[in-house]
Amino acid sequence: MAPNTFSKKNFKPICDQLGALDSDLKLILDSHGYPPLWKRSPGFETLVHIILEQQVSLASAKAAYIKLKERLVHITPAGLLLLTDDELKACYFSRQKIIYTKALAQAICSGELKLNRFPKMSNEEIRSALTKIKGIGNWTADVYLMMAMQRTDLFPLGDIALINSIKVTKNLAPAVTREEIALLAETWKPYQTVAAYLLWHAYLSRKKR
Numbered sequence: 001m002a003p004n005t006f007s008k009k010n011f012k013p014i015c016d017q018l019g020a021l022d023s024d025l026k027l028i029l030d031s032h033g034y035p036p037l038w039k040r041s042p043g044f045e046t047l048v049h050i051i052l053e054q055q056v057s058l059a060s061a062k063a064a065y066i067k068l069k070e071r072l073v074h075i076t077p078a079g080l081l082l083l084t085d086d087e088l089k090a091c092y093f094s095r096q097k098i099i100y101t102k103a104l105a106q107a108i109c110s111g112e113l114k115l116n117r118f119p120k121m122s123n124e125e126i127r128s129a130l131t132k133i134k135g136i137g138n139w140t141a142d143v144y145l146m147m148a149m150q151r152t153d154l155f156p157l158g159d160i161a162l163i164n165s166i167k168v169t170k171n172l173a174p175a176v177t178r179e180e181i182a183l184l185a186e187t188w189k190p191y192q193t194v195a196a197y198l199l200w201h202a203y204l205s206r207k208k209r
Contacts, residue, residue, distance in 0.1 A: 004123075005150045006194060011037050014152070014194045022188070024169050025195060028202045035201030042148040043115060044108060045075040050143050051100050051135060052093075064092035077105035100135025107133050123151055146193045155185040155192040162196055165203035 006014060012034055019026035040046040048068070053061040068091045072079045080088075080101060088098045107113040113133065118126050123145055130141040142156035156162060157178045166172065166181060188195035 004152050004190070006152050006191075007150060008037055011194065014191050015198065018188060018191055018195055018198065022195075025188075025198050028169065028198050032201055032205040035197040038147050038197065038200075039150065040147045042118065042144075044077050044104070046148050047104060047115075047130075047136075047140075047144060048075060048080070048101050050140050050147075051104065052097060053143075054097075054100075054135075054140065060092070064097070067091040068093075077108040080105045081109065096135065100133075103134040104136065118149060123154065146196070151193060153190045153192045155182070155188075155196055157182055157185075159196075161203050162199055165199040165206075168206070169199060169202060 015025075015029060015034055019029045040049070049061065049065045052064050068075060068080075068088075071083070071087065071091055083091075085095075085098050088101075093101070104113070108115065113129060118129075121129070126145060126149070127138065127141045130136045130144065131138065137158070139156050139158035142154045142158075145151045146154045146156070163178075163181065166184070167174070167176065170184065172181075185192050185195065
């Protein structure tokens with residue numbers, strides 16, 4: 001396994017290592033246990049799902065994803081491009097999400113984007129390839145790198161839940177800047193992704209309470 005990825009085998013040891021490094025992350029482990037190893041299959045279907053999650057609740061995104069799955073069974077670029085805008089609207093796709101997912105499908109069908117090359121590419125090479133596609137920004141690229149590629153060193157500063165969690169966990173001022181948070185996250189290198197998993201876990205655990 002490449003040193004810049006994580007798996008079921010090394011996930012908990014990395015969590016323990018972060019806990020030993022940072023007492024606030026250790027407190028998350030002590031209070032809530034290990035986070036789930038959130039993982040998604042790499043490929044077009046997962047990218048569509050992440051695009052659907054942009055700026056909406058996870059429940060809304062999942063409803064649209066399930067509806068699309070029912071319509072296509074196998075979510076492929078060619079299959080999605082066969083659907084009309086009205087058919088995608090019936091799957092709860094917004095106008096923007098229709099544009100974005102079709103742009104992604106077209107990029108793959110044309111050969112502009114080759115997902116099968118990603119395993120040998122660096123994080124920045126993958127980010128550059130993805131963000132050339134209309135509607136895919138850093139947050140979408142980060143989540144794909146983290147959850148589909150299992151890359152260890154991503155910290156999506158555009159994720160509201162993550163930012164809220166780090167503010168609570170670190171008792172930061174409400175006006176703290178993203179630049180300041182990015183500097184703080186640097187202390188968790190090369191395992192910023194796993195630190196983010198811990199912080200998401202804390203956020204979700206607090207919400208349940």
